[in-house]
Each structure stands twice: as C-alpha cells, then as structure tokens.
Amino acid sequence: MQADYSLGELAVRFGLELRGDPALRVSHVATLSSAGEGSVSFLANSRLRKHLGASRATVVVVDPRDVDACPAAALIGSNPHAAFARIATLLYPLPAEPPGIHPSAVIAADSRIAASASVGPFCVVEAGAELGERVRLGAGCSVLTGVRIGADTHLMPRVTLYPRVRIGARCLLHTGAVIGADGFGFAPDAGTWVKVPQVGGVRIGDDVEIGANTTVDRGAIEDTVIENGVKLDNQIQVGHNVVIGAHTAIAACTGISGSTIIGKRCMIGGMVGFAGHLTIADDVSVTGCSLVSASIRQAGSYSSGMPTVESRAWRRMVAHLRRFGEKER
Amino acid sequence: MQADYSLGELAVRFGLELRGDPALRVSHVATLSSAGEGSVSFLANSRLRKHLGASRATVVVVDPRDVDACPAAALIGSNPHAAFARIATLLYPLPAEPPGIHPSAVIAADSRIAASASVGPFCVVEAGAELGERVRLGAGCSVLTGVRIGADTHLMPRVTLYPRVRIGARCLLHTGAVIGADGFGFAPDAGTWVKVPQVGGVRIGDDVEIGANTTVDRGAIEDTVIENGVKLDNQIQVGHNVVIGAHTAIAACTGISGSTIIGKRCMIGGMVGFAGHLTIADDVSVTGCSLVSASIRQAGSYSSGMPTVESRAWRRMVAHLRRFGEKER
Amino acid sequence: MQADYSLGELAVRFGLELRGDPALRVSHVATLSSAGEGSVSFLANSRLRKHLGASRATVVVVDPRDVDACPAAALIGSNPHAAFARIATLLYPLPAEPPGIHPSAVIAADSRIAASASVGPFCVVEAGAELGERVRLGAGCSVLTGVRIGADTHLMPRVTLYPRVRIGARCLLHTGAVIGADGFGFAPDAGTWVKVPQVGGVRIGDDVEIGANTTVDRGAIEDTVIENGVKLDNQIQVGHNVVIGAHTAIAACTGISGSTIIGKRCMIGGMVGFAGHLTIADDVSVTGCSLVSASIRQAGSYSSGMPTVESRAWRRMVAHLRRFGEKER
Numbered sequence: 001m002q003a004d005y006s007l008g009e010l011a012v013r014f015g016l017e018l019r020g021d022p023a024l025r026v027s028h029v030a031t032l033s034s035a036g037e038g039s040v041s042f043l044a045n046s047r048l049r050k051h052l053g054a055s056r057a058t059v060v061v062v063d064p065r066d067v068d069a070c071p072a073a074a075l076i077g078s079n080p081h082a083a084f085a086r087i088a089t090l091l092y093p094l095p096a097e098p099p100g101i102h103p104s105a106v107i108a109a110d111s112r113i114a115a116s117a118s119v120g121p122f123c124v125v126e127a128g129a130e131l132g133e134r135v136r137l138g139a140g141c142s143v144l145t146g147v148r149i150g151a152d153t154h155l156m157p158r159v160t161l162y163p164r165v166r167i168g169a170r171c172l173l174h175t176g177a178v179i180g181a182d183g184f185g186f187a188p189d190a191g192t193w194v195k196v197p198q199v200g201g202v203r204i205g206d207d208v209e210i211g212a213n214t215t216v217d218r219g220a221i222e223d224t225v226i227e228n229g230v231k232l233d234n235q236i237q238v239g240h241n242v243v244i245g246a247h248t249a250i251a252a253c254t255g256i257s258g259s260t261i262i263g264k265r266c267m268i269g270g271m272v273g274f275a276g277h278l279t280i281a282d283d284v285s286v287t288g289c290s291l292v293s294a295s296i297r298q299a300g301s302y303s304s305g306m307p308t309v310e311s312r313a314w315r316r317m318v319a320h321l322r323r324f325g326e327k328e329r
Numbered sequence: 330m331q332a333d334y335s336l337g338e339l340a341v342r343f344g345l346e347l348r349g350d351p352a353l354r355v356s357h358v359a360t361l362s363s364a365g366e367g368s369v370s371f372l373a374n375s376r377l378r379k380h381l382g383a384s385r386a387t388v389v390v391v392d393p394r395d396v397d398a399c400p401a402a403a404l405i406g407s408n409p410h411a412a413f414a415r416i417a418t419l420l421y422p423l424p425a426e427p428p429g430i431h432p433s434a435v436i437a438a439d440s441r442i443a444a445s446a447s448v449g450p451f452c453v454v455e456a457g458a459e460l461g462e463r464v465r466l467g468a469g470c471s472v473l474t475g476v477r478i479g480a481d482t483h484l485m486p487r488v489t490l491y492p493r494v495r496i497g498a499r500c501l502l503h504t505g506a507v508i509g510a511d512g513f514g515f516a517p518d519a520g521t522w523v524k525v526p527q528v529g530g531v532r533i534g535d536d537v538e539i540g541a542n543t544t545v546d547r548g549a550i551e552d553t554v555i556e557n558g559v560k561l562d563n564q565i566q567v568g569h570n571v572v573i574g575a576h577t578a579i580a581a582c583t584g585i586s587g588s589t590i591i592g593k594r595c596m597i598g599g600m601v602g603f604a605g606h607l608t609i610a611d612d613v614s615v616t617g618c619s620l621v622s623a624s625i626r627q628a629g630s631y632s633s634g635m636p637t638v639e640s641r642a643w644r645r646m647v648a649h650l651r652r653f654g655e656k657e658r
Numbered sequence: 659m660q661a662d663y664s665l666g667e668l669a670v671r672f673g674l675e676l677r678g679d680p681a682l683r684v685s686h687v688a689t690l691s692s693a694g695e696g697s698v699s700f701l702a703n704s705r706l707r708k709h710l711g712a713s714r715a716t717v718v719v720v721d722p723r724d725v726d727a728c729p730a731a732a733l734i735g736s737n738p739h740a741a742f743a744r745i746a747t748l749l750y751p752l753p754a755e756p757p758g759i760h761p762s763a764v765i766a767a768d769s770r771i772a773a774s775a776s777v778g779p780f781c782v783v784e785a786g787a788e789l790g791e792r793v794r795l796g797a798g799c800s801v802l803t804g805v806r807i808g809a810d811t812h813l814m815p816r817v818t819l820y821p822r823v824r825i826g827a828r829c830l831l832h833t834g835a836v837i838g839a840d841g842f843g844f845a846p847d848a849g850t851w852v853k854v855p856q857v858g859g860v861r862i863g864d865d866v867e868i869g870a871n872t873t874v875d876r877g878a879i880e881d882t883v884i885e886n887g888v889k890l891d892n893q894i895q896v897g898h899n900v901v902i903g904a905h906t907a908i909a910a911c912t913g914i915s916g917s918t919i920i921g922k923r924c925m926i927g928g929m930v931g932f933a934g935h936l937t938i939a940d941d942v943s944v945t946g947c948s949l950v951s952a953s954i955r956q957a958g959s960y961s962s963g964m965p966t967v968e969s970r971a972w973r974r975m976v977a978h979l980r981r982f983g984e985k986e987r
Binding site: 158160178192194215235237255273285292296306313314 | 600639
Binding site: 028029030031034044079081082084085086088089091092095102104120121122138139140156157158172174175176207209211212213229231233234235247249251252253265270271288289305306307308309310311314315318321322324325326 | 762764780782798800802803816818820834836839840842843844845846847849850851852853854855857871873875879880893895897911913915929931933943944945948949950951952954958959960961962963964965967968971972974975977978979
C-alpha cells in the first residue's frame with residue numbers, strides 16, 4: 001500500500017540535487033543488490049561503492065563523492081542515510097487508525113482521552129490518565145492511574161505504563177515495554193530485606209523510541225528521566241533514578257544500574273553494563289558488551305571485554321589471567 | 330493521597346529514638362537535598378553526612394553517629410534505611426482495591442478464588458487454579474491450570490503463570506514476568522533437536538519479589554525453586570531446576586543456567602552469567618557483569634570482567650591477551 | 659493425567675532393545691534418584707553411572723555401555739536422551755484444546771482461521787492474517803495485519819506478531835515473545851536521529867521454538883530469517899536482518915546485532931553478544947558470556963570472558979590489564 005512519488009517531487013521535498021529524469025517514479029525501498037524498477041536505494045558508506053555499479057534501482061540516494069559511480073538516477077545530498085530515511089517514511093505511511101475507543105476497552109470515567117486518540121481492544125485506562133491528540137494504544141495496553149501521554153505518541157500492543165508515568169509527544173513504545181515498575185530498592189535488615197517503597201515517577205521526553213520488552217523503573221524518591229530524542233533498543237533495563245541525556249542512543253540488552261547519569265548524544269552498544277551512581281559525559285561512545293564500572297568524564301570512545309578465540313586458546317588466556325590475580329610473588 | 334503522621338507516632342511505632350518535637354507531622358518522603366516541610370528523609374551512609382547540614386527535611390532518620398550533624402528533628406535507630414523503608418510504607422499505603430472479579434475476566438468454573446481477592450480486567454484463571462485471601466491480579470494476567478497463589482500476593486498487569494506454578498504469600502510480581510515456561514531442554518539427534526518435555530514445576534516461597542519481564546522456567550523433571558524472601562530484579566532469567574536460597578537478592582539482567590543452586594543471603598550484581606550445574610555457597614556476593622563458570626564454595630566477594638578504558642587502550646589490552654592465548658612459545 | 663504404557667509397547671514404538679519384563683508399565687518420568695514405581699528415567703552421560711545402582715525406576719533408558727550397571731529394566735538405545743524425550747512426549751500429551759474462537763477475541767472479517775484452530779480469550783487477529791490447521795493461540799495474543807502461521811504452531815499467552823510476520827509449522831512460541839518489532843535503525847542528522855522505517859519482515863521456519871520474552875526484530879529492508887529447527891531460549895534479542903541457520907540452538911539472554919549471519923547446527927551459550935554484520939560458520943559452538951566481535955570462519959569451539967575469582971584477586975588482575983592498555987613503554 002505504498003505511495004508513489006516522482007524523483008522531481010522527492011528532490012524538491014527533501015532539498016536534494018537530482019541527476020536523472022524527474023518524471024521517473026518510485027514506490028518502494030530496496031537494498032542496492034535486490035533493487036528493481038520503481039525502487040529507491042541508498043549508499044551511505046563509500047566503502048560499499050562497489051555495489052553501486054550492478055544495482056538496478058531506479059534511483060540511489062548518494063553523497064556527492066559517490067555520484068559518478070552511480071549507474072542509475074541519483075538523489076544527491078550530504079547525508080544520504082537520513083535523506084533515505086525521510087523518503088522511506090514518505091513511501092511507507094503508517095496505516096491510518098480511525099479515532100475512537102474499542103468497545104472492549106476498560107476506561108475510567110475520569111480519564112481524559114482526546115477525541116482524535118485511538119484505543120485498541122482490551123486496553124485499560126485508569127483514573128486520571130490523560131491521552132493527548134492522536135495518541136494510539138495497541139491492543140492490551142495498560143495505562144495506570146494518573147499517567148500522561150503526549151500527542152502523537154504510539155504504544156504498540158501490550159505496553160504497560162505504571163501509575164503517574166509521563167510520556168512526551170511523538171514517542172513510539174514497542175510491545176512488552178514496561179515503564180514505571182518498582183526500582184530495585186530493599187534495605188537489609190537482620191538477614192532479610194525490607195522493601196523501600198518506590199514513590200518517584202518516570203518522565204520521558206518527546207521523540208523517544210523504546211524497544212520491545214525494555215523496562216524503565218520508576219524512581220525511588222525522585223524521578224527516572226529520559227530526555228528528548230533518546231532511542232532505546234529492545235530488552236534494555238533502566239534502573240531507578242537513572243537520567244539519560246537527550247539524543248542518546250542505546251543498543252539492545254544494555255543495563256543501567258540505579259542513579260547513573262548518562263550524557264547527551266552518547267552512543268552505547270549492546271549488552272553494556274553500567275554500575276550505579278556513575279556519571280557519563282556527553283558524546284561518549286561505549287562499544288558492545290563493555291562493563292562500565294567507573295564514571296567517564298571525557299567525550300570519546302570506550303571499550304572493554306575479551307575477544308572470542310578458540311576455546312583452547314581461551315583456556316590459556318584464563319590461566320595467565322589467574323596468575324595476575326595471585327598475590328604479589 | 331499520602332497519610333500524615335506525627336514524629337511521636339513514628340518513633341513509637343518503629344521503636345526509634347526521637348530528637349525533636351513529637352507533634353511535628355510528615356506526609357511524604359524526600360531526598361536530603363530536595364526535602365521541604367512535611368518531609369522525612371534519611372541518611373544511611375555516613376560518608377554522605379555533608380548533605381545533612383543543608384537539608385530542609387522536617388525529620389531525618391539517622392544512625393546515632395550522625396545525629397549531631399542533623400539540623401532538623403531526628404529519628405534515631407541503628408538501621409536508618411530499614412526504618413525509613415518502614416516509614417515510607419506507612420506514608421504510601423497501597424491504593425485499596427475492592428475485592429471482586431472484573432466482569433471481563435474469564436474464570437474457570439472449578440477454580441477457587443477467595444472472596445477477598447481482586448481479579449482485574451482481561452484476566453484468565455484456568456481450571457483448578459487457587460487464589461488466596463486478598464490476592465490481586467492486575468489487568469491481563471494469565472493464571473493457567475492448577476496454579477496456586479498464596480494470600481496477599483499481588484500480580485501487576487500481564488503476569489503469566491504457566492500450569493501448576495506455586496507462589497507463596499505476600500509476593501509481588503511485576504508486569505511481564507513469566508513463571509513456568511518450558512526450560513530449554515532438547516536432546517541432539519542426528520543434527521536436529523528432540524524436545525524434552527518439561528514436566529517439572531516452579532515453587533516460589535513467601536515474600537518474594539519478581540521484577541518486570543523476568544522469566545523463571547519450570548523444571549525438566551523436578552521443580553525450579555525460589556525460596557522465601559528472594560528478591561529478583563527485572564529481566565532476570567532463571568533456568569530449569571535452579572534453586573535460589575532464601576533472602577538472596579539478584580540485580581537486573583542476570584542469567585542463571587539450568588540446575589545451578591545458589592545459596593541463601595547471596596547478593597548477585599546485575600548482568601551476571603551463571604553456567605549450569607554449579608553450587609554457590611550461602612552469603613556469596615558477586616559483582617556486576619561477572620561470569621561465574623565454576624562453583625563457589627566459600628562465602629565472600631567474587632568478581633570478574635574487564636574495566637572499560639579508552640578504545641585505543643582496550644585494543645592494546647586485547648593484543649596482549651591474544652598473545653597469552655597462543656601456544657606456549 | 660499421564661498416559662500409561664508397557665515397556666514392550668515403548669520398545670517397539672521407539673526401536674529400543676528391552677532388557678526386562680515387557681508387561682511392566684510406566685506412567686511418568688523421574689530423575690534416577692527420585693524415581694519410584696511406574697517411572698521411567700534415563701542415563702545419558704556415563705559419568706553419572708554411579709547414580710544408576712540406587713535408582714528405583716521401573717525402567718531406565720540407557721546406552722548399551724551402561725546396561726550392565728542398571729539394576730532395573732532397561733530400554734537400550736544409542737541415544738538415550740532423545741529416546742527418553744520421545745517417551746516423555748508420549749507420557750505427557752498436550753492437553754486437548756477444543757477448536758474454536760473464544761467469544762471475547764477480536765477477529766478481523768478478512769482473516770482466515772482454520773476450523774481446527776483454537777483462539778483464546780482476548781486475542782486479536784487483524785486483517786489478512788492466516789492461521790493454519792490446529793494452530794493454538796493462548797490468551798491475549800496479538801496477530802497483526804497479514805501475519806501467517808503454519809499448521810500445528812502454538813502460541814502461549816501474550817505472544818505478539820507484528821504485521822506480515824511469517825511463522826512455519828509445528829513452532830512453539832512462549833509468553834512475551836515479540837516477533838517483528840522495528841529494528842533499531844536511525845540515521846544520525848545534526849545531533850539528532852531520523853528514524854529509518856523498518857519495512858522488511860520476519861520469516862520463521864518449521865519446528866522452531868522461541869522462549870519467553872525473546873524478541874526478533876523485523877528487517878530494515880529485507881527480512882530477518884530464522885530457519886527450520888532453530889531453538890531460541892528466553893530473553894534472546896535478534897536484531898534486524900539477522901539470519902540464523904537451521905537447527906542452531908541458542909541459550910538465554912544472548913543478543914545478536916543486526917545483519918549477523920549464524921550458520922547451521924551452531925550451539926550458542928547464554929548471554930553471548932554478537933556484533934553486527936558478522937558471519938559465523940556452520941557447526942560453531944560459543945561458550946556462555948562470550949563477546950563475538952569478529953566473524954568465525956571455521957567450525958569449532960570458541961570462548962571469551964574472564965573467570966570469576968575473589969574480588970581482591972580480580973582487582974589485581976584488573977591492575978595488570980590496565981598496564982597492558984598503556985602506551986608502549
């Protein structure tokens with residue numbers, strides 16, 4: 001059900017230079033190697049330029065440096081990946097969702113749901129919750145007491161928002177995301193644990209994406225905060241009172257322990273573990289599977305972890321490491 | 330909707346010494362630095378004593394050693410964190426939930442649900458299941474055949490209990506928890522896998538908390554067991570036939586492979602990986618992101634993992650490690 | 659509600675040699691040490707042969723080498739674990755599920771659901787979706803637009819299949835599995851991120867098992883692919899455009915970054931992290947908690963990760979490692 005656009009329209013709309021016939025039309029995206037007629041592809045990395053020559057795409061979005069290697073029409077801009085993303089967004093519009101509340105949904109009398117919002121089957125919207133304009137809830141979402149959701153935010157099926165969670169505008173939350181469950185707070189007491197009520201909230205900014213089965217705990221006393229434009233992949237764990245700075249992107253399976261503060265525009269790899277109460281500067285990159293056990297004060301790229309090698313070689317490595325662990329000889 | 334208590338009442342109720350006006354009232358908790366009138370704060374770590382002086386809390390729960398540094402009223406006890414937790418529990422009572430079964434819930438005729446229990450919308454309670462006094466099920470919980478849930482246990486929305494799971498009293502299970510799914514049991518057979526039916530169960534004791542999206546697999550033949558007072562954070566994976574000893578606390582994202590036995594009162598950090606068939610002694614601490622590939626026979630603190638450093642330094646580390654992996658020279 | 663079979667029947671049905679009375683009957687499985695009358699147990703690992711002698715099982719499935727140590731009747735075959743798995747499958751048949759659609763389910767008019775299929779309460783089946791013969795959906799499953807599910811595939815409660823996901827026959831998906839959520843695709847643009855629409859799909863073959871809370875992302879442009887016979891444990895993350903070869907088994911909590919291709923018949927441990935765009939050969943084993951940051955071209959066993967040691971020893975190890983990270987001296 002894709003739309004269909006001429007190259008001329010795309011060039012004008014996205015401020016790209018066109019080399020080729022403006023009347024050619026495209027309806028779908030493709031990789032360079034699988035592209036056929038009517039498709040738009042892109043080349044974001046000049047090292048892959050060799051794939052350009054054989055491509056049968058109708059048009060390729062390219063950087064000016066790569067245009068000469070392009071056998072098809074070219075849409076030329078300084079950021080081909082972002083331009084391609086915008087074209088794809090145009091070609092694949094979200095299916096329209098008629099506003100309204102499915103008759104099976106259970107809606108508290110004193111909740112406030114914009115008339116333009118859409119609430120799917122088997123949703124629960126509790127007392128005092130507010131859903132802004134054009135908010136969409138997929139099937140089986142639970143929006144508990146006092147939650148607020150900003151305009152144009154979409155929840156896929158089975159997202160749960162615990163009481164008093166605040167979510168900004170234009171966010172996308174994927175299935176299984178759980179926002180605002182209790183942080184892990186227990187006081188030791190004579191060999192057992194006393195639960196510390198988790199009475200803070202969660203504040204999520206605008207334009208945030210949260211992946212499937214990701215969990216963001218509510219604060220112990222004050223709030224857990226996810227700033228504007230943050231992108232969280234699947235199965236990430238965000239502990240209580242964590243702050244994630246604007247436009248930081250975090251790959252899947254990463255865990256962030258309580259009260260750690262991550263800066264703006266960071267890029268965090270997958271399966272990274274952050275200890276608690278750390279401060280990570282703006283513009284920090286951390287490669288996948290790193291263990292971040294101390295604060296990082298300077299922008300830059302950081303790593304840890306051992307390389308995978310044949311198991312026999314690994315056993316020798318481990319034997320060496322164990323020796324380093326022995327007391328000074 | 331917090332309650333409101335005088336300091337005198339709190340001192341008596343929790344056996345604390347009061348220094349200050351017993352008629353002062355508090356209604357909410359706060360951190361030392363954000364506290365204002367009517368708030369109770371705490372200082373559990375003397376190293377943070379410097380924050381006491383500027384606090385505007387009405388009362389601070391402190392250790393006797395810190396009382397002289399406290400500018401406000403003080404509730405004095407030997408375990409300020411636990412005392413604070415109990416005060417917070419009093420100030421923030423759980424919202425009452427009227428007993429009864431939501432009309433949308435699908436309840437098997439031969440299940441047994443205490444009259445004082447509360448079953449939310451879109452729940453399923455299958456044949457032979459038993460819900461004790463004051464059990465609460467949030468929206469969309471699935472309680473499958475023959476499950477038993479003890480008194481005062483709460484399930485937040487969308488918890489799933491597979492057939493024959495047993496859960497004790499006063500437990501709290503967060504959204505997305507899945508208890509009793511099949512363990513990962515397959516027998517290799519000529520390049521393919523034959524599923525080994527997982528016919529054991531899961532037994533969970535009293536006073537257990539289980540975090541959001543945590544999974545506890547049923548046993549292969551015998552049961553997976555989680556003893557009294559265990560606290561599991563979010564996104565933990567507990568394999569089949571694991572036993573977790575009483576009052577052990579495990580932080581988020583940790584994975585425990587099948588048949589491993591963890592002792593009592595252990596403290597396990599986040600993202601720790603346990604191999605299968607291990608035995609971990611009582612009173613063991615393991616720091617975050619450790620790889621536990623062998624049994625631990627002695628109480629104590631254990632660790633592994635590389636520190637994160639600048640990526641360039643990490644590449645040099647890795648080059649050294651690789652050399653250790655080479656055959657003896 | 660187990661069935662009850664004679665040893666003679668089992669020997670004939672599974673092609674095993676019987677030593678003992680063919681009229682003896684068994685109704686349930688047990689471990690060697692907990693077995694009693696009417697139980698079948700197995701010994702798959704000769705190193706555990708010492709447990710045979712005291713077993714009170716009615717019959718034990720054994721390898722020919724172990725038969726002489728078996729005090730009970732013996733069912734003898736070259737792969738005792740697989741034979742045991744097949745016997746257990748016979749003894750513990752899946753409870754019958756009457757075909758039909760629960761009246762609470764919300765079913766699109768133009769979906770196609772086989773008359774023999776079973777759709778549980780609170781399921782949603784959207785437009786164009788197809789459910790094959792004897793498909794079962796547990797409570798609260800969401801099957802979105804255009805999904806296709808092959809015959810005899812079972813979804814436990816609360817599985818979500820995003821639009822256009824394809825699943826083969828005889829698969830089993832556990833609670834909380836999310837198939838086809840958006841891959842993590844964003845183009846950087848002047849300090850913010852532009853979402854790259856994820857327009858590929860997910861294709862899952864026959865005889866695949868997917869564990870609780872596991873997530874498999876849809877492809878960016880082309881499909882994410884899981885081939886026949888793959889077994890995925892709980893809480894695994896499969897990134898966009900990953901390909902997992904036939905009969906590969908992956909333990910819990912492992913994460914696979916985008917566009918990585920894993921071969922056939924691999925055995926991947928738990929909590930392994932794969933970087934993106936790698937190629938892993940057929941018949942590769944990777945031990946738990948490894949960091950796979952480069953392609954693996956040869957079949958074999960691979961490992962990484964530090965052993966856990968006492969925290970004091972670990973601090974010494976780390977100090978040594980840090981020195982390796984310093985610039986050449």
